[in-house]
Each structure stands twice: as C-alpha cells, then as structure tokens.
Amino acid sequence: MIRDALGIAIASGAYALSFGAIATTSGLSLLQTVSLSLLMFTGASQFALVGIIGSGGSLWAGAATAALLGTRNALYGVRLSSLLKVSGLRRFGAAQFVIDETTAMAIARDDENVGRFAFWATGLLLFAFWNLGTLIGALATNALPDPKVLGLDAAPPAAYLALLAPRLRAREPLAIALAAGLVALICIPFVPAGIPLLIVAGLVALYGLFGKSA
C-alpha cells in the first residue's frame, strides 16, 4: 500500500517538474509557481491556468477554466465523505487532498480503515512530491537564459493530451473531445483568447444536463 502510494507520488513528482518548468516559461515568478502547487494542488487546473496565461489568454478565463476543471473533485469529495468521516479542522485538511489519485487509491477497498489509510498516505506523499517537483522544475527553468529555446512554450498541449488520454476509453468522450476541439477552433477568430474554452464548457454542460442520456 505504502509502496503503491509512493509510486504514485514519485510519478506525480515528474508531472510536477514539467509543471514548474511550464509555469516559469509562462512568465510566473518562482513564488507564484510554488504557491499554485501548494494552494491549488490539482494538476489539470494548474496546467490549464498557466497555459492560458502563457499563451496570452485572459487571466480570468484561465481562472474560470481552472475552476471548471476542478468540479470533478467535488464529486470525488462526495464519494470520499462517507469513507473518511472527517469533521472539524481535519475536514479542511482532508479537502486539499481530494483529487483523482487519492480517490482512486481510497475507494474500492474491502476494509474502510485501509481505504482511509490509503487516502491519507497517498495525499501526504503526493502533496510532498508534487510541491518538491514543482520547486525543482521552476528553479531549473529560472536558471535558463531563455526557456523557449528548449521549446517549453510548446509543451502545454502535450501535457493536456497526457491528462486527456486516459479519459478517452469510450466512444462518447472521444466524440466529445473531437467536437470540443473543433468548436474551440471555430470560435477563435470571433472572441478574445480564452473565451472559446468557456463557450465549450457551456455547450458540454448543456449537452450533459439536457441531452439524451447515453
């Protein structure tokens, strides 16, 4: 169990290295970069926010996109709440660890105690490695005279793709991904940078809420 949690944490440390590098290339200061990993601590939202800032999109469209990408954590919280049974101050601490990896490790355990232990072990280790990786990636990139020479400004779409790929195992999400990409491209000439993302989010929300269920 600890070994699994440690493996996940080390892998996330590698993600975080690239986050630190991409955030720094996007123009964030060292303090801004490490603060995001400490305070936001949810990978896709962090990559999206710095990617949008780096590509010259609206800061507030970036913040909204980060929040929309964080909505899934609320559903994870619902699944975890009956397992964790946290109250008071512990709930405020536990909340920061409610992400994909901790949820996957904690649920589907036969024993609730094991599930709780898996949540906290994964959360603490991942938090440590995520922030350490971010710091190292940001420091290393800050030491470079021009990170764009390494092509780091072209890296965010690769990060999104790596985060997206595991979600495309069925036909509906694949179709939605292709349609979303196409709609975003069509919107680009007509609205300020960053806004196509919000249009896509609105359309998919309408589809999910009011479309026929698959």
Next chain:
Amino acid sequence: MIWAGLLVASAACYGLKLAGLSLPPRWLQDARIQRTVPLLPVALLAALIATQTFSSGQHLVLDVRAAALGVAVIAVLLRAPFLVVIVSAAATAALLRLL
C-alpha cells in the same frame, strides 16, 4: 493582477473539494450532474489542446506547435510516461525552430 487570478482560482478549486466533502451527498448525486461533470475535463482539455496549438491571439495559425502535438500524440499512443510526452513535444518544437 496575476496574483489575484491565481488566488481566486486556487480558492475556487479548494472550495469545490471542500464542498464535495461537506454538502449533503444527495445534492451532488443527481444523475445529470454525475453524468455532466466528468465530461467537463474531456471537453476542456480537448479545447485547450486545440486553442494552444493552432492559435495565436485571435488568429488561427499552423506552426511548429502542430508538429510538437503530433509527436505528443505518437508518444501517448506508445504509452510513454508523462515526462517523456512533454519532453518529446518540447524538443520537437525546439529542433524545428533551429532549422
């Protein structure tokens, strides 16, 4: 100004996590919400890929970033680790700019 955006977005992300743990579960167990929320990251990540690969401001452009994305697609299809996907895309852009 950037700080304001970072802090507001971080607070929103934390608030969503805390809401999940704190709200009565039935509020979020509505079938339409359960169905819609997982679609958001799929659509947004795809839209992020499209806009940050093929646009500059409000202009559609085709440049080295498209080649970088192509290499990233191959790396993902080969099940390469996250860091390899990122590095291969960045290296592709860097090398093509040298040409």
